Amino acid sequence: xxxxxxxxxxxxxxxxxxxxxxxxxxxxxxxxxxxxxxxxxxxxxxxxxxxxxxxxxxxxxxxxxxxxxxxxxxxxxxxxxxxxxxxx
Amino acid sequence: xxxxxxxxxxxxxxxxxxxxxxxxxxxxxxxxxxxxxxxxxxxxxxxxxxxxxxxxxxxxxxxxxxxxxxxxxxxxxxxxxxxxxxxxxxxxxxxxxxxxxxxxxxxxxxxxxxxxxxxxxxxxxxxxxxxxxxxxxxxxxxxxxxxxxxxxxxxxxxxxxxxxxxxxxxxxxxxxxxxxxxxxxxxxxxxxxxxxxxxxxxxxxxxxxxxxxxxxxxxxxxxxxxxxxxxxxxxxxxxxxxxxxxxxxxxxxxxxxxxxxxxxxxxxxxxxxxxxxxxxxxxxxxxxxxxxxxxxxxxxxxxxxxxxxxxxxxxxxxxxxxxxxxxxxxxxxxxxxxxxxxxxxxxxxxxxxxxxxxxxxxxxxxxxxxxxxxxxxxxxx
Numbered sequence: 001x002x003x004x005x006x007x008x009x010x011x012x013x014x015x016x017x018x019x020x021x022x023x024x025x026x027x028x029x030x031x032x033x034x035x036x037x038x039x040x041x042x043x044x045x046x047x048x049x050x051x052x053x054x055x056x057x058x059x060x061x062x063x064x065x066x067x068x069x070x071x072x073x074x075x076x077x078x079x080x081x082x083x084x085x086x087x088x
Numbered sequence: 089x090x091x092x093x094x095x096x097x098x099x100x101x102x103x104x105x106x107x108x109x110x111x112x113x114x115x116x117x118x119x120x121x122x123x124x125x126x127x128x129x130x131x132x133x134x135x136x137x138x139x140x141x142x143x144x145x146x147x148x149x150x151x152x153x154x155x156x157x158x159x160x161x162x163x164x165x166x167x168x169x170x171x172x173x174x175x176x177x178x179x180x181x182x183x184x185x186x187x188x189x190x191x192x193x194x195x196x197x198x199x200x201x202x203x204x205x206x207x208x209x210x211x212x213x214x215x216x217x218x219x220x221x222x223x224x225x226x227x228x229x230x231x232x233x234x235x236x237x238x239x240x241x242x243x244x245x246x247x248x249x250x251x252x253x254x255x256x257x258x259x260x261x262x263x264x265x266x267x268x269x270x271x272x273x274x275x276x277x278x279x280x281x282x283x284x285x286x287x288x289x290x291x292x293x294x295x296x297x298x299x300x301x302x303x304x305x306x307x308x309x310x311x312x313x314x315x316x317x318x319x320x321x322x323x324x325x326x327x328x329x330x331x332x333x334x335x336x337x338x339x340x341x342x343x344x345x346x347x348x349x350x351x352x353x354x355x356x357x358x359x360x361x362x363x364x365x366x367x368x369x370x371x372x373x374x375x376x377x378x379x380x381x382x383x384x385x386x387x388x389x390x391x392x393x394x395x396x397x398x399x400x401x402x403x404x405x406x407x408x409x410x411x412x413x414x415x416x417x418x419x420x421x422x423x424x425x426x427x428x429x430x431x432x433x434x435x436x437x438x439x440x441x442x443x444x445x446x447x448x449x450x451x452x453x454x455x456x457x458x459x460x461x462x463x464x465x466x467x468x469x
Contacts (some may be wrong), residue, residue: 043109047134050141066152069133075130 003045008032019057025072028052028081039074041080048076095409097241097269097387102339107442109342110296113335118333121332122323132334139341143301146272150280153311154435155302155324156337160268161192163287163302164235166317166327167264168196171233174313180232184208186218186247187429192265197235205232212432215244216378218369224255229260238277238286239270240440242306242426243378244387246274253282262312268292268300272347273354273384274275281305284312290336292447295343297339299336302327303373310400317416350447357447360385365443368454372461375436377427386446389427391439402439403460408452410443 001009011028014020020028031038031045038045056067076085093101102110113135119128121136122165131226161386168183175181185197197207208226227234234256249265256263264285267278269328269454271286272293278286288301290296304312304327313329313365329442347354362385369390377389392400397412404410412424423437432440 043112043135044131047131047138050138051134068137072130072134074129076134079127079131 002035003042003049004032004035004038005047007052009046010049012054014055019078020055021050021070024070027084028073029078031077031080038067038080043083044079048073048080051076089210089406091405091409092450094443094445094449094452096410096446096449097442099291099294099297100220100294100413100446102291102296103343103346103448106131106295106342110335110339113338117334118278119334122321131213135338136332136334137259139337139344142341142345143288144303146275146278146348147303148281149286149303149305149462152325153304154305155246155304155327156332157300157302157328158298159291159300160287160289162267162328163300164190164264164266165196166302166314167285167287167312168193168233168235169199169319170314170327171262171312172200172205173315175232176204178232180230181205182208182228182231183233183235184223184226185222185233185235186210186212186237188212188216188218188242188426189235189237190241190266190268191463192268193235193237193342210236212429215382216240216243216430217382218247218252218425220248220251220255223252227255227259227261231259233262233264235264235266237269238265238267239274239384240378240426241269242424243389243430244269244383244444245378246270246277246382246384249277249280249283253280256282270384272344273386275348275351281429282389290340290343293343293347296336299333299340299358301340322406330446354447355385358384361445361449362386362388364452364454365445368458369461372458372465377398377432377436378431379439387442387444389442390441391432391436391459392465393435393440394466396438397441399464400439400461403464404457407457408443410441412441 011025015025017045051068051073054067059069114265117131119132121133123129124133140154143154144151171205183200183205198365201207208222210226236247236252262284265283266287268289271288282304289300316327318329323329372392375391390400427440
């Protein structure tokens with residue numbers, strides 16, 4: 001599987017079994033289903049995939065941040081040029 | 089004519105895929121990972137975290153067990169000297185290392201002696217492997233740390249870390265492994281959970297120079313008891329302060345990822361090169377130092393009877409670029425402490441050369457190389 005296929009699979013799995021919120025999934029799939037828009041950004045998609053796989057609602061709490069928060073994912077999506085209206 | 093590069097144990101060429109990632113985070117994504125309050129800093133930080141996971145994955149460690157450093161030499165210093173305060177405090181003042189360690193271990197160990205530690209240097213067998221029996225006999229209740237390398241830089245011989253780990257299974261000493269030459273090349277041994285500390289460098293696995301890591305595996309919830317050697321920031325859990333070289337770290341991560349992905353392909357390529365080399369040089373009645381059965385396929389240390397190393401280096405430099413030992417000691421003209429520890433003596437010591445290659449090595453014109461060696465030997469016919 002390439003990184004886009006892995007992102008699609010991870011987004012759906014982490015939404016179903018993990019904590020990725022419903023409203024985020026369409027934005028993640030927008031990247032995953034359109035590799036032609038991100039052919040020179042695979043490095044950023046790899047980062048997004050890592051964040052989805054290690055997403056934690058409470059990533060910002062505690063002394064050592066070892067997981068990724070919604071804001072981390074938001075930044076990566078922004079870097080990939082995805083427009084989001086849920087963030088305000 | 090540019091000579092073929094056969095000194096990959098000194099440093100490897102940089103993989104193009106790695107160089108592209110380094111360039112990206114040097115020029116385009118130049119943010120400081122310690123400033124994740126905007127997109128520049130956040131993307132740099134995320135890339136560093138991705139690299140941390142890629143490095144950890146190669147040795148079955150956790151990402152928070154990876155401390156980025158400037159390379160294996162710094163990592164060795166941090167592991168050995170950084171453990172000293174805990175040892176002194178607890179009365180654990182005995183350290184064990186092997187006779188074939190790199191200077192980056194032997195010299196910090198000398199500093200430990202100055203701090204009051206007693207050091208046992210374990211001998212090696214003629215095959216180039218550490219004497220596990222001698223190591224077992226050296227262990228004491230007050231042994232703080234055992235430092236055994238993964239793969240020897242001069243011979244390519246893989247050390248029996250599985251046996252070392254077994255011996256230490258009922259002893260609390262911390263096990264440190266200098267894996268500068270083996271990380272990303274031999275993938276099984278470093279996954280042993282009994283290994284507490286692993287030193288690595290990027291430039292030995294087709295990454296950039298000046299970056300590496302110390303992997304500090306937890307025992308339960310406890311990290312190895314290290315004290316930082318430098319102060320001035322909280323980066324890397326306080327163990328290695330200073331702004332992270334994000335572009336270099338990304339290069340290390342990419343190199344680790346590719347090492348896992350392309351492992352078999354690289355190994356096959358190195359084995360094929362080795363066979364060509366042996367086919368060419370065997371007629372000169374070469375003497376190989378280190379058991380080939382325990383060596384990685386990209387390194388050979390050998391003596392060509394009648395051809396001193398300096399003569400070979402000088403006469404062959406237009407055809408192949410190689411060395412007569414470790415890059416860190418090759419300029420001293422001292423006989424190799426590794427070969428001496430293995431019992432190599434006399435002319436064989438003076439004739440010893442190290443050839444090390446990789447999947448990127450250009451083909452060698454062995455016919456021309458053999459012609460020069462033939463002349464150096466005074467003609468065999």
